[in-house]
Amino acid sequence: MRAGARGSRTAGARCSGRDSAGPFHGRDRRPAAARRRAAGRAREPRLPRASGRVLPYRVARWPGARDAAGRGGADTPSRAGAGVTGAAALAGIAGALAVGGLGTLRGPPQPRGDRGPLAIRLMAAAGHRLRPLVRARAPAGLAARIAAAGAPGRLAVREVMAAKLGGALAGALIAALLSAPAPGRLGILISLAGPVAGFLAPDWWLARRARERARRVRRDLPALLDLLRVSIEAGLSPVAALAAVGERAAGPLADEWRGVGREVELGVVLEDALGRTAHRLPLPEVSALHAALMRAARHGAPLSATLAAQARDARLARRRAIEEEAARAGPKIQLVVALLLVPSVLLVVAAALAAAFLGGGGLPVG
Secondary structure (H helix, E strand, O other): OHHHHHHHHHHHHEOHHHOEOOOOOOOOOOOOOOOOOOHHHOOOOOOOOOOOEEEHHHEEEOOOOOOOOOOOOOOOOOOHHHHHHHHHHHHHHHHHHHHHHHHHHHOOOOOOHHHOOHHHHHHHHHHHHHOOOOOOOOOOOHHHHHHHOOOHHHOOHHHHHHHHHHHHHHHHHHHHHHHOOOOOHHHHHHHHHHHHHHHHHHHHHHHHHHHHHHHHHHHHHHHHHHHHHHHHHOOOOHHHHHHHHHHHOOOHHHHHHHHHHHHHHOOOOHHHHHHHHHHHOOOHHHHHHHHHHHHHHHHOOOOHHHHHHHHHHHHHHHHHHHHHHHHHHHHHHHHHHHHHHHHHHHHHHHHHHHHHHHHHOOOOOO
């Protein structure tokens, strides 16, 4: 009887290989399954009531549970994972160094402003789809205006016309949204003004870029003329002096001088290179400098005194421009004072008078 009971208990409580049941299966303390009785008297599988403890690798272990090899403890952690982690870290460092090396070989990134604003690029992309449908001829002076603006984003006449068409489409859509709730003739005016404003927006942007570029050229011209004079007095030729100053300075004028030096090195005639620069910088100061350089190249005229005089004139012109800008700022400030500050002061005085009348029945006398 004891042997049979022991055998039945062993068959009901242990699995093959004398391994105990897993931690997620309760023990059957009744020999119903071994005697092939009805399964209704056997307990359902459940978690044991005994509290377990957490082993390494966050595995729960309850009393009486054994691992597959019959040992009572958990397997010792393997060191293979550490090797894999180290290899992955080295691979990541190598990839980062490779990306940095490619960026170094590529050179400095292009400035954000030289690519043009995102709105112009989106309008150009939308306008390219409308070019087959709408045949719009480019104005005669559009190429000159693009060159005066510095060809931002390397835009050509075709891209600017596409941007104008895309701007007209965007303006029409915005006007349709704004004109719907507008009353009467105001909605019609908005519907007409939206496409026109969108079509002219690239022209306004080019004009603003050209004014900013001219302002920077006039600001940098006196200092660059002094550097050019010093370089020529040191023994450099005019072309070599232009290239040297352009390499060591920054700004649109320095970029143009650097381009002139490279073109002359490639075999372009100096007059043609300076003519293209004057086309991209249509300023009287730049034209006077190019005329002086051409006289020196043709007749051997000295440049030091001419460059010194031009630098002095450029400083005086910049001083006059600053004074004129300051003089124009005075009326603007007075207009702001008259429209904003004076009414606010009058409102404060009126509020004080109204409070005095309502509170005391009149103004105090004496």
